[in-house]
Amino acid sequence: MCVTPCFEDGNKRISISIGAQFLLLNGYLYCSQKFIQEMENISYHVAAGKIDKELLSEIIGSIINEPEFSEEGKKYYKETMLFPRFHQLDVVRKLIAHAKAEGSGQRYLIEHSAGSGKSNSIAWLAYRLSSLYDAFDKKIFDSVIVITDRNVLDQQLQNTIYQFEHKSGVVQRIDIDSKQLADSITSGISIIITTLQKFPFALNHLAEIPNRNYAVIIDEAHSSQGGEASRKMTETLVEKNVSLEESEKIESEIEAGVQDEDDYIREVIQKRGPQKNISLFAFTATPKAKTLEVFGTQDVEGKPKPFHLYSMRQAIEEGFIIDVLKNYITYETYYRFNKTIEDDPLLNKKKAVKAIGRFASLHPTNLAQKTEVMVEHFRQVTMKKIGGKAKAMVVTASRKHALKFYLEFKEYIKEKGYKNIRPLVAFSGTLIDDIFPEGVTEAQLNKFGEKELPDKFATAEYQVLLVADKYQYGFDQPLLHTMFVDKKLSGVKAVQTLSRLNRTCPGKEETFVLDFANDRQTIIDSFQPYYEMTMMSETTYPNHLYDLKGKTDSAQVYFQSEVDAFSKIFYKPGSASVRDQGKLYAFIDPAVDRFKQLDEAKQDDFKKSLTSFVRLYSFLSQILPFQDVDLEKLYSYSRFLLTKLPKVDYTERLKLDNEVALEYYRLQKIAEGDLVLQIQRKHDLDPVTEAGISREKEEKDKLSNIINLLNEKYGFDFTDQDRLYFEQIEQALYENDDLKIRARNNPIENFKYAFDEVFIQTLIDRMDANAEIFDKIMVNSEFKDDVKNWLTKKIYERFKKE
Template sequence: MSDRNVIDTQLQEAIFNFERTTGVVVTIKSDSGAKSGQLAEALAGGKKIVVCTIQTFPFALQAVQELAASQGKRFAVIADEAHSSQTGEAAAKLKAVLSPEELADLGDGGEISSEDILAAQMAARASDKGITYVAFTATPKAKTLELFGRRPFPNQAASETNLPAAFHVYSMRQAIEEGFILDVLRNYTPYSLAFKLAHEGKEMDDTEVERSAAVKSLMRWVRLHDYNISQKVQVVVEHYRSLVQPLLDGKAKAMVVVGSRIEAVRWQLAINKYIKEKGYKLGTLVAFSGEVNDQTSGPDPFSETSKELNPGLNGRDIREAFKLPEYHILLVANKFQTGFDQPLLCGMYVDRRLAGIQAVQTLSRLNRAHPGKDTTYVLDFVNSSDDILKAFQTYYETASLENVTDPNLVFDLRAKLDALGYYDDFEVERVVRVELDPTSKQSDLVAAITPVTDRLLRSYRDAQERLRIARSKDDTKAAKDAQDTMDALVLFRADMGAFVRLYAFLSQIFDYGNTAIESRHIFYRRLIPLLEFGRERQEIDVSGLVLTHHKLADKGKRTLALGGFGEPLQPIYDTGSGSVQERQKALLAEIVAKLNDLFQGDVTDDDQLIYVNNVIKGKLMESETLAQQAANNTKEQFANSPDLSKAILDAIIDAFEAHTTMSKQALDSAKIREGLKDVLLGPGQLWEELREMREYQRSDDV
């Protein structure tokens, strides 16, 4: 089994390459009829090797149960990319279906109580009789080692002195030394970002906001700012052209990793604009899932197939298209950071927070060997070199556990949830009886769980209304009480989710033998999706913000030397330990000031965008000629106006005395003056404001 279709295809091809006896191997494909029927037929028909994805297996649950394909048989389940869904619900279902004795009895008409069925499910999850599990992964999580690792003393329970470990290790270090992969940390360049914000037009002093929400909103605003993206785009393209593209006889490719799908859209539009303006012959692609609504970039939703983003795709898969020589740079957001194999990748540009296993998996897209490939480059706009090195160090020799997860965490979390009083044992058992009755209908389940759902949703809505009324009356105490009620319900839902995830994992290792625990697992899984409380988010008004300073600084290329001690993997210690806390409030103006203090760094007056936005733009806004041209021409036509270029030069000369250094550089360089024009027409919105001013004058005249 594998977790992703691309790996599934590679495994199928590899197995067929060494298959010598026809009919031994069968692959479960989506283009060959129902997956459940294929898989059941393969298991019942004596096939020795079945290749499928873990996502395919649940389709076959009912068919396999009916055929009882596994009774008396012995199985080896080989799981690739084990760090992913093998530790989740899908693997738990897989183990259950391979031990179906009790379910077979039920199918034969026997009467088995809910208690019996619960006990059977418990035993099936923690039992491995007749099944050998082999899992392969380059970057195991702690849960993976606990689930698949071999204990030094197999007859004793896992503990701090009997830690599960890999049965075999081919380490990153050995793979690098033997030339199977490259060391991607040899040319690592971190960047630092410094900026300052100001606020125009609106008073900020009396605007109290939640601190964490405000910081996130402000940082998101900076990350999406046209000027911030344009500066990074310039660094990426010029670095790629000068250092990356010449590698592999000019065939080297690069990947840009951004933080969100909307950033992917903005980056792609900006990078294509920059490449076009420079006349470079570079092809780019952008990859993300679903659709992105971004009115700033365009009125219609964007997707991978949008002509504005990937005009040359023409229905081709992005993986396949990126192999072609006309494509050089691939931008990704939450996609292709794992399981993507392109040996020509020699450069990576990171504008996303990475930590731990995600950092290793993402940067390791570069490590594929290829004839002549001996150099890779990483430019990182966000992360520190210390954090990246720490992440790789864990997996350089071999990943190990610090301790094992305490199985009693499940009991602790159950006690916490029971004590809240949101449900009682009768309501739990009512849902469980319906769930385990093969003759029950969906309407039976709805009737069993609706009383609990309605009560909790009504409680949340009532608290929302009390909060609205309290705020309108400036009743601080009533508002706090209502908010606490809502927060407690949201936390309750989160803790149920933590219980379900924890139990799905631990029940594969430990046989709890406690049907009350299993009952809650069933009850919570049914209840969680129905509790759509909504999210009470305070909107932070960023419309008046101005980016006054911005400096992106190269901190120097360095080699992050792997070797020595790597921190062990941490087990689960404190899941579901949250509590309702009062949100920290602060004035928006104070938060902006603190952000400025934090990110100011060595920003100087020479880095000020305010020179462009206020001084130069202010003088241009006084021009009647420019206002008339802006009102009567498109933005592109206005950009090519000789009057605009002359007006910019005049404004620079006028500003010379007050801004000597910047004005002197601008006067001496036509390139700088063109850059100033780009800023004025982009984030400066000169054309828009001139048109608006002209319209206002016309309406005034009327």
């Protein structure tokens, strides 16, 4: 390789010869305060003094890995020249400068958009930190440790760093056990790559080694392949053949309740507290409010902010990633039900609405119809993209859904005789089903090992990947063009999931998202905080803890005397004996008994408040020096108490299959086009309050009204039809003898209540006469109210005139 940098200061031009390849790099940085040129155009930065000749020579000498794509779309690394983007150069330079000036013991938060090349930024930073010396020519960090939980990124980082230095002893992969990690740290290996699971051990071990300093680089945490959620799902469902709705319910509850890796990292760091010999460098695309407070740098207003920012908007404008919301289409499922029982049962309104919604969305017709929509869209649109290499991902609501959709895909493709679409499925553990009573695994269905899936999917042999809480985060496959979403998503998970599409590759100009489960505004609200800069709107205040403590105290589930007695044993010096553990629970059990005496609403309020107190105290106690002993005692007591409180019985659910018949099921496209995010300098995240917990009052309502509510909620717009339909409705209402009697004996304020029920029933009886107007009335509340109010007044006046 021949590398010849040439500097021509007069015309601000830099030319670089790399073998037979000649690059003329002549660009500029800002235009109307926006990046308008790709940031690898180095010449501006050299001319502007942002990159000096020494740094450029270092870059040229050390960065020799460039991603390439095979014919099958698989990424591999060709040993050639790769110029970092400006934001990658900038973050490494600033971090190195700050670490050199301040030494160890610092914390840095780097917020870089998903798909912006964090893997390379981390690799380059690790390499520079490993050879960083202070002004007295003393090495600042004895070792650099890279923490990641993603198998894909783990391999990518190792490959990238290995290409910097080929001599032995520079990089050590920790792929055996904690002893291997301890030996690597003790022996002073320059760069150590390990997994998230070994992070607590690493942090503890580093703190115990005297007179040594360490840099710990933390890749953004993801709940991806494996993790506590997957383990708990496997443990919960491995012995059971549960229904689709039960699978979704259980897995969503587990997913919501399991501490994610991002929180896990913060907790580990907070337990240790600040360490003068350890600097932490945290990379993330989606920092939470708590992450900002732990890792953020204080601005002039005292608010925590990232040390370095590369926003989603910036990355999109520079062409580094693709805007995944550019072609986002939402589908809503609309359905109506017909009563099939003679009596109108009283149901819990809140639970009935949930049950009906679940029944409709998981009806076999629904799965088959969605499969047809997805397969046909892929055939007609997706497979023609990226030179015929485009791939799709289907995000399902649960492991059982992934299996069912996979079988539906296979059956539909076979029925149609399609030869150019082959699906793969990804889920954790063993899944029992009617078709697989002995259980089935992902590997058995795909007919190859679980770890082989990313490479297999990258080939031309497979086109669609159906996933259940797997490969939604941290999965890098540039040929992914289309995503079908059939799972409720919001917040960080929505951003991480949809961002799987944003990787660029030759021939990829756009992406496509078809969402069966979410609305446009939810997705916009999820992406908005990370479109520009994520900042806290205000700092979390400790008084929120006292608000929560006041709520739990007032419930009188526990007594202070019990908390005090518990604490005497809990904080007793030395190891706790079996007898001591029994005594601890002796002070917990009375509170459990009192909890059971509360009604369901109060139980829910208490448990939520106590859980929030424990989480918030755990967070704040690592940041603020609390002197309140009572808070500490209640925290320890509460952690034990929460483990003893009764769990929610997820099997208790309303079964409406025998009470309501699915009369029809249709899909109608209601929104299509770009989701527009607001360009803002900052988007504040609400602080950690967790004090505003409330429970909606449950009310009873008739099934017919519940059905009306659902028909009103799920609808689509049509153009108005002729007046004949309304005239028929009006005449039918006028011929109702009951309405006539009520109109003659009541003012209109009372009459309208009787009118409502007859109005709906009349519409249902005549829905075939004009299905379009019927649908609009039933699902569009504003339109329905207009029609109902007009007919109420008109019919009442006709009766009164007689």
